[in-house]
Amino acid sequence: MRKFMMLLNEELKRGAKFYLITLVGLVVLEFLSVIYEIKNYQSNVEEYMRVDRISQIEAIRLAGGPFNFGDATSYFQYIIAIAMMLILLLSFQVWYRDWFGESKYIYRLLMLPGKRTAILMSKLTAVILTIASFIGIQWVVLLLSGSLFKWLTPEDLMESKRVFGENRIISMFYTFNIADTLIILLVSTLVVSFVFHIILIERSYRKPIAIMHVVMDVVLLIVPLVGLVYFFENTHFLYPDQITTFVIGYFLLYFVYVYWKSIRLLNYKISI
Amino acid sequence: MRRYKHVLAIGGLSLITIGSYFGYAAMIDEPEYVVETVQGKATDDAVKNLHIELTNARVKPNLYDIKLDGTIKVSEQNYLTNLYDSIDTNYPKEFYRFIRSTNVSSSEYGTRTYGIEAKTNHINYQSYDEKTKKYTKVRFPYTLKGIHQYEDNESMFQILGQDKDQLYVAQNAYGPGKDLKILHFDLKKRQVKEVPFVSPAPKQHQSRTLVSSNVFGTLYLLETTDENDVINKFDYYLDNGKSVKKIKALDKFAYSGSMDLISDNRQLLLYDSPEDQSKDIVWRIYDFKTDKLSEHRVTGKYPNQFNSTQIFNTDERLYQVSPVDKSQFQVTVINLKDNSIEYQGFIKDKNQLKNFDLSNVRIEG
Numbered sequence: 001m002r003k004f005m006m007l008l009n010e011e012l013k014r015g016a017k018f019y020l021i022t023l024v025g026l027v028v029l030e031f032l033s034v035i036y037e038i039k040n041y042q043s044n045v046e047e048y049m050r051v052d053r054i055s056q057i058e059a060i061r062l063a064g065g066p067f068n069f070g071d072a073t074s075y076f077q078y079i080i081a082i083a084m085m086l087i088l089l090l091s092f093q094v095w096y097r098d099w100f101g102e103s104k105y106i107y108r109l110l111m112l113p114g115k116r117t118a119i120l121m122s123k124l125t126a127v128i129l130t131i132a133s134f135i136g137i138q139w140v141v142l143l144l145s146g147s148l149f150k151w152l153t154p155e156d157l158m159e160s161k162r163v164f165g166e167n168r169i170i171s172m173f174y175t176f177n178i179a180d181t182l183i184i185l186l187v188s189t190l191v192v193s194f195v196f197h198i199i200l201i202e203r204s205y206r207k208p209i210a211i212m213h214v215v216m217d218v219v220l221l222i223v224p225l226v227g228l229v230y231f232f233e234n235t236h237f238l239y240p241d242q243i244t245t246f247v248i249g250y251f252l253l254y255f256v257y258v259y260w261k262s263i264r265l266l267n268y269k270i271s272i
Numbered sequence: 273m274r275r276y277k278h279v280l281a282i283g284g285l286s287l288i289t290i291g292s293y294f295g296y297a298a299m300i301d302e303p304e305y306v307v308e309t310v311q312g313k314a315t316d317d318a319v320k321n322l323h324i325e326l327t328n329a330r331v332k333p334n335l336y337d338i339k340l341d342g343t344i345k346v347s348e349q350n351y352l353t354n355l356y357d358s359i360d361t362n363y364p365k366e367f368y369r370f371i372r373s374t375n376v377s378s379s380e381y382g383t384r385t386y387g388i389e390a391k392t393n394h395i396n397y398q399s400y401d402e403k404t405k406k407y408t409k410v411r412f413p414y415t416l417k418g419i420h421q422y423e424d425n426e427s428m429f430q431i432l433g434q435d436k437d438q439l440y441v442a443q444n445a446y447g448p449g450k451d452l453k454i455l456h457f458d459l460k461k462r463q464v465k466e467v468p469f470v471s472p473a474p475k476q477h478q479s480r481t482l483v484s485s486n487v488f489g490t491l492y493l494l495e496t497t498d499e500n501d502v503i504n505k506f507d508y509y510l511d512n513g514k515s516v517k518k519i520k521a522l523d524k525f526a527y528s529g530s531m532d533l534i535s536d537n538r539q540l541l542l543y544d545s546p547e548d549q550s551k552d553i554v555w556r557i558y559d560f561k562t563d564k565l566s567e568h569r570v571t572g573k574y575p576n577q578f579n580s581t582q583i584f585n586t587d588e589r590l591y592q593v594s595p596v597d598k599s600q601f602q603v604t605v606i607n608l609k610d611n612s613i614e615y616q617g618f619i620k621d622k623n624q625l626k627n628f629d630l631s632n633v634r635i636e637g
Contacts (some may be wrong), residue, residue, distance in 0.1 A: 005276055012278035019282070136289025174585050176297035176332045179350040181290065236369040240358035248355075 003114055007122035011094060012129070014105075018093070019130060019247075022086050025080055028140055033075035034145045038152045041067050045157060056156065062079050066159035070166035071151045073142075077169040083134055087188075090130060091195040094123045097204070114267045124192060131188045135181065139174065197258045204269035217258075225250050287581060295481045300332050303599070303628065307342050310573060310613035314340040318605045319615045324593055325631040326601070326619075335631065338619055340603065364407050377428040382532070382586060383635070388429045388441065390416045395464060397457065403586070403635060413455065416443065416465040432485035435537040440467070440485035448473070452480075454490050468513025486537035488512060488560035491519065510560070521565035532585050534608060538600040541585055541608065546576040546594075553583075553592055553604060568611050574602050582633045589614065593633045598626040 012019075041063060048059035060066055061206035109119050146163035151256045165171055173184065228248065232238045238246065305326075307314065311396035314320065319340050326336045333349040347353070360368050363385070371378040371387035378387045378395075382401040389396040395412040404611050430445035432454070439457040454467040469490055474480045477498070484493040496505040508522035522542075529544030534557075543555040558565045574596045581594035590606040596618070605615040621628070 005279065009276045011280045012282055016278060021327065129279075129286055132286040132290060133282055134288050136293065139293040140289050174293070175350065176300055177348060177350045178294055178297065179348065181293070183351045236372045239361045239365075239368060240354045241361045244355045 003112070004118045004122055007109075007118055008125050008167070011122050011126035012207070015090065015094065015126060015130070018090065022083070023134070024269060026041050026083055027137065029144065030073075030076060030141050031148065033079065034072050034148055035152065037072045037074060038067070038149065041071065042154070042157065060157060066154055067157050068159040068166050069146060069149050069163050070168070072153070073145060073167045073170060076167065080138070080169065083138075087127065087131055087134070087192075088195065091127055091192050092199065095196070095199045101217060110270065116146070117263050120262055120266055122197065124189070124196065127192050128185065128189055131192075132185060135173070135184065142170065142174065156202050181261075190251070193255060193258055193262070197262045200265040200270065204265045217261075220257075221254055280481050280627070284588055297332070301623055301625055302332075302334070302346075303328075303336065303625045305336060305344055306620055306622060306624050307337055307338070307340050307617055308620055309340070309615070309617040311613055311617070312619070314342070314615075315330075318607070319603075321635050322591065322603070322605075323632075323634050323636055324601065324603065324619065325629040325633070326628045327624070328628050335629075340615075340617060349558060351498075363400055363404065366409075367398050370396070370398045379429065380571055381429050381431040381434065384434070386429075386431050397459075404434060408459065410457075410459055410462055412462060412464045417453075432480060432482055432490065433533045433537055435486070435533070438537075439558060440490075442482050442485070442490075452482075454485055454577065469511050471509065471511045483508070483531050484533050484537075484540060486560065488538075491540070507613055519558070519563070521563065523618050530585070534585070534588055541590075543583060543585065543590060545581045545583055549575040551575050553590070553606065555590060555606075555608075557608070570606055570611065572602060572604050572613075573616065582600055582630055584633070586635060591633065591635075593630060595630060596626075599624045601630065 044063045045059045046054065048054060048062045049056060052059070052062075054062075064071075098104075098109060110116065112119075142163070149163070150161055160166075164176075166173070197217070198214055201217070202210050204210070205213060225247065228250075229243060232243050232246070286539075303326075303539045313320070322340055324338045324340075326338065326484070327333060327349070335347045335349055336343040337347065350543065360372070363371070364627040367387070370376055371385065373387075373389070373391060375418065376387045376389045378385065380386070383448055384399050384401045386472045387396075387398045393413070393415050395414050395416065397408075397410045397412060399408045400406070403536050426442065430442040432440040432442055434440070437459040439459060441455045441457060443455055444451040447547060450473040456467050456471045457463075458465070466542060467485065471492070472482075474494065479495050479497070481493045481495070485491070491508060494507050495503050498504050498525075506523075508519040510517045510519050529542060532541045533539070534541045538560055540558040540560070542558065551574065552569050553576070554567065554569045554574060556565055556567050564612065572592075575596045576592075581592060583590065583592045585591070585608075588608045590608060592602075592604045592606070593603050596606050597620040601619040602615060603615065603617050603619065606612070607614045
């Protein structure tokens, strides 16, 4: 545990710069996007009134209706997508920086006494903690954006002061259900684990064999799953809900295999 | 502690921010529903198995399953529960496999689901009643004539009415008009008979929609369209196998809304969601024997809300649930036999939270 905690701290320390720059950048981008959307809408309405010499109500209609929080945060979905891409990038970076950095940090890691499982788990936990903090910070940004929206938008242009339920994408992430947040974190963990798995294969074998292993593992994920679901759906051997349980169970089982293989690769295949 | 300062910083930040989100979620007001009965009793046969489901899709997507005796079941809706919403699970396994088979034509009528499969020298029939949980399986020794190969066999048969063990089915209902056949399934005697049908096939710019079938004949709607496919004429006809009679009484009723057979298939109930904010609940009954259409009306305590009322008919009763406002719902059950309000009550939220919608109204034992 002590080794794991130390390694985790080291991982977070090494990624702190990337983390801070990304976080500050995305938060600033989100606030700027809210201000831009409000001001842009306001100027559009004023422009319609000035050029077409029409009433404010008519100008609001031409501008697409009264302004709401969903309109103010319409860029959030793109910023969230950027954050997801950066997390994916981080999943690669946490491994490759150790190999390609000047100090070849991976040699020090691999020479540490004890099992190498702690290396895998510390890197995985570092990425998951980053994801969790992004989800949390996005929540705070959402609340502050709500206040910014109410403060900057003139009341006569506003559809409602409601913050939640106005943006479809945000509503998908923030359902006010603890189970949903845990599911998001679980799915993220599975995706990151799969990326780690591919990296470890790439580091363990020569190129053609590594490609063969990756293809085999992708086939192992897709072919039996698609084949069996096709079989169940056509023979009606299982009820639809039972097929759903089967698919979830298969995914979980597959990721047990991914962990098992990743740990084996790290312990027996990767050498200094 | 300093040794782990990065873990503490990022871990702490995650904990505090996500914790504040969970805290906010926990503090969202939940509705506190109470049922107020105005007329009748919640334990009456008419309403004791009535389930009214309310949801709030905007914020916390919980589902409130309310019974009129005050029992409320709250179920959390999350990503996982949304994956498990198939109604097929309610069916017995054999029935589920049967109706999902490629050559089986399946359809719903009232609380029943039917599956019919045409074989070379027999017909396989299965049905399941959601309300009584009764599963029926019959093999009819009957050779069908004029079988068409449809892309999906869904459209091969259409249920036109059932009274106890007597079932009326249209074969090739959606195919070429000349190939339409009306069949009578006697589930008790395990017999199929072709019901005489003498109406000519629809002409060009005409389309026929079958409404129902019973001992008096087969009722259908004949729509005529102009060159631009706009309906400019519609008439109801009753084909009794000897002659075809135009049912003028039904022309008064617009072709929208629901039409269900009631009173042992002798009458046709016509009803629709109210289109104005009146307090009246109106329905019409067409009597096949007397060839008369009568209008019936009861007055509820509150006006109906346009487009949000759920209304359905079962067991000679008309059930109507409509929102009075977004936190109060009116439930009315009308006995069609004596035109009386059998039950009336209100589901009220003590916390008066808004934005709740009727998700489903169903009868389930």
